[in-house]
Amino acid sequence: MVFNSIKFVVFVLPVLFLYWSFFKKSKVAQNVLLLASSLFFYAWADWRFLFLLIASIIINYYLALKIRKEVDDEAKQRRFLYIGLVFNVGLLLYFKYFNFFYESFVELINVFGITSSYTTLSILLPLGISFFTFQTLGYLIDVYNEEIDPSHNFLEFSLFVAYFPKILSGPIERATKMMPQIQEKRAFSYELFVDGLRQILWGLFAKIVIAENCATIANPIFNNYEDQSGSTLILGAFFYAIQLYADFSGYSNMAIGLSKLFGIQLMRNFATPFFSTNISDFWRKWHISLTTWMMDYVFTPLSFSLRSYQKNGLIISIIATFVLVGFWHGANWTFVFYGLLHGIYFIPLVYSGKMNTSEIVAKGKFFPSIIEFIKMLLLFILIMATDIFFRANSIKEAINYIISIFSDDIFSIPQGLFNSNYLITIFLIFIFFFIEWNNREKKHDFEINNYNIFLRWSSYVFLFLLILFFGKSSETFIYFQF
Incomplete structure (x- = not known):
């Protein structure tokens, strides 16, 4: 039940x-409705892992x-902190990385001439596990460091973890920011609702117009890269970088x-990252x-x-830190290498004192x-090239893709x-980045509340028409696999 589906609209x-009628009178009623909706939403994705989510909530609540x-x-x-770390990291290691470590171990012993026949376990990956696990880990560490007080309200803590708008792919929220909002009754704000x-x-617009149109070009190129010209491979890398971001x-x-x-x-x-001039920014x-x-929790x-x-x-x-960032994305050496490269890109900044x-x-x-402009362009090319490792099935495939470019x-x-x-896709990308560039100093990419009413509604109608005529249906998001 993804956000851009009719099912989700019928649900929400x-x-x-x-929420804003019968349940608006108290924060308890609001929180009960939101928690029940969140558990239903997660169960719809895969009811078998609802019990895992509930177990994670209970254990982390009492450990804090x-x-x-x-x-x-x-x-x-x-x-108690170590118990929490072992429990939460253990969930990730088992569900997300067990087969990866097992396969890597078998490949390693094969190098030494020790043959082994093995089969991987059919371990399903619970949706959103990387996101809600990191959120609860941060919560426990903050409680241990006395940066926050632990919640004594099980309902509020459960909602903090399971809140359905961010349970599947984030953002990874911090308790210091989100818990105070859950602990208060929400009053309706017309300005916030419209925003x-x-x-x-x-x-x-970013998802079903930009990302999906880029995907129709990037996917065939990556899937058949051996048969493509070097210039076409560059174009495939360009469209994939935009697809991933959008x-x-x-x-x-x-x-x-x-x-x-x-x-x-x-x-x-996200805060218009492609308008950065160095890797740190x-x-x-x-x-x-x-x-x-x-x-906060690794680098510092x-x-x-x-x-x-x-x-x-x-x-x-x-x-x-960036090797871990890469590894967080998935159980594949391509992600580890992706993170390693990004970490290496920081070296010139460290020695120049500009980090x-x-x-x-x-x-x-x-x-x-x-x-x-030159700095932004060079950084984009660097990111685009590195994203090839993010997209490829193996490091060998990514290297072959890059070598094939220089034909x-x-x-x-x-x-x-x-x-x-x-x-058409290039034209749509131009519109996308033009609007982002125009709003790069604002709180989000489409913050146009300071426009007059004619410009605001013209912008709404314009985007709606682009979605209507150029939007492509999709039931998946790239980061759902993480």
């Missing part, structure tokens, strides 16, 4: 009606209370916009909830422990400088470049 409209109860006994506190609808419309940012905007309809504001997950704007989680403690090694220790911490510099490109202006026909005209599908 009655929930919204009940135990951690705080033993505030005067640090050894017992650590013991949520705007963000949903933009996310829908797909996930589209989901995030729909999730954030949907949550606004219920009076709960989720954190921004890119990761401040790409999958922000995962990046900040990794920075690791870099602190390696601070005596100065810049070398900082580089080791960055690379280790923490970040600013909005051409702030207060419409056109960037030539230097800014004799690299400067030839890409196959199919002038057919209507390619030209």
Whole structure:
């Protein structure tokens, strides 16, 4: 039941009606309705894993209370924290990575001439497990570090974990931001509700118009890359980079916009990352909830422990963090290598002392400088090339794809470049990035509340017509597999 489906509309409209009518009188009633809806939504995706989600909620709820109860006994506190870490990480290792480690082990012993016949286990991956597990892990660590008080209200904590707009693909919310909103009765805000609808419309446009049209071009090229010219492979990498961004940012905007309809504001997950001028700034704007989680719970403690090694220790911490970022995405060496490459890209910034510099490109202006434009272009090419590893089934396949680009026909005209599908998709991408560029200094990509009423409604109608004429149906999001 994805956001861009009729089933979801049929599900969410009655929930919204009940929420702002019969259940608006108290926060308890609002939370009961939202939790019941969230559990139903997750069960619809796969009812077998509803019990796993409930078990995770119960165990993490009581572990947080135990951690705080033993505030005067640090050894017992650590013991309960470690139980939580083992439980949550164990869920990920078993459901997401068991077969990966098993296959890697068998391949390793085969190198030493030890033959082994084996079959992988048929372990299904629970939807959203990477997202809700990281959220509960962060919650336990924050309670242990006394950055937040543990919730004594099981209903509120359950909603924090299972909240259906973000349960499947994030954002990975922090308790410090979301719990206070759950603990208060939400009053209807016309401005927030309309802004949520705007963000949903933009996310829908990004997903079913931009991402899906890019997919119709990128997928055939990647699936048959051995038969394509070098120039066509470049085009395939370009369309896939746009597809990946539009797909996930589209989901995030729909999730954030949907949550606004219920009076709960989720954190921004993408902030026009392709308008960055260096890799550090890119990761401040790409999958922000995962990046900040990794920075807070992996990079910061690791870099602190390696601070005596100065810049070398900082580089080791960055690379280790981004290897984990890559590995978080899936049980494949391609994701590990993807993360490794991104970590390596930070090295020049560390030695130049520019890792923490970040600013909005051409702030207060419409056109960037030539230097800014060149930096954005070079960074996009770097990201586009690295995304080939994200898309490929194996590192060997990704390397072969890249090698095939540098063939004799690299400067030839890409196959199919002038057919209507390619030209229309390029035109749609231009519109997409034009609107993003125009709103790059705002809170989200389609924040047009300061426009006059004619421009606002013209924008709504324009996007609606693009969705109507160029939208393609899809029942999946790329990040659902993570």
